[in-house]
Amino acid sequence: MSELTRAQIRDLMGEVMKAQGKTLPSDDGADLREIGFRSLDFSELALRVEDEIGDELNFDAPGLRQIAKVGDVLDFIEQLQSA
């Protein structure tokens, strides 16, 4: 199955947040702590992406610790897909 585009990943991220009654801002520079997107939400997003592409995206935690903004999440998942 093919990789998801950045926009598709963003849509899935929006769904993860919506399920918790939160809204994903359109600004890639938005701070994850401020919008309430935590590390387990990142896990959920990664697992949703895996479901879509039919492949596992396993990764270590240190990379995750660098993630601070919405754009970082999208970058990280894009990189994982193409790794």
Place this chain on the structure above:
Amino acid sequence: MSEPTLVPPSKVVLVSGGSKGLGLAFVNDLIDAGVKVAAFARTVTPELTALAEKYPDQVHVGSVDVTDEKGAQAFVKEVEAKLGPIDGLVNNAAVGQDSLHVHTSAEQIANIIHTNLTAPLVLTRFVLRRMMAKGLKGRIVNVTSICAQRGYPGLVAYSATKGGMDSATRSMARELGGRVLVNSVAPGFFASDMSAVLGQTQLDQIVRRTPTGHLTEPEEVVPVVRMLLLENTNINGQVLVIDGAASI
């Protein structure tokens, strides 16, 4: 009733993963204590090579992957031929983990379990068979971790292996009937290649929660292992936690 006979201090000690970090600290300390030491790791570091060159009659080193059963057994025989029968074993070699369980592949989990649990049990079995066949007494120290007793995110498979080794320690101590003393040392986090993945925030948090106010240093673990290998203490089947009471 027959007189109980003490288990003598170890004379020839095999340290797995003795090339760097805590393992190398054990090797240095045991050399200083006058013990013959054999050490292996997948990569023999310049530090280990230098020790083998400096103490040719006291130290034997080799490049062995602990998961390679045949290779590890061949190394044990090499050590026996060069230094004499092994009567002390420190199961120190291990791989770390820093990944959430849901994002750790089945292969990675299998590798952690193989390296940290299956391989040391198999190596221990082999060393014990050699000891017992020669009528020797001996001592075993398993280097486990505070993770076996307390929960830490990102360390699920690793913790399972360390808990497994602590459990094996107790059962082995019973099974070996005092002929071989078997104990674990369970350090808290200390600085090494393995813990280098921890972020500064996590390290600061561990220090804040530690009554003694600092991370465990390898130099603080070394004397405990030396005691378990060389002193008469009647400590057997125990897990000695060395973490400044961070986990209490």
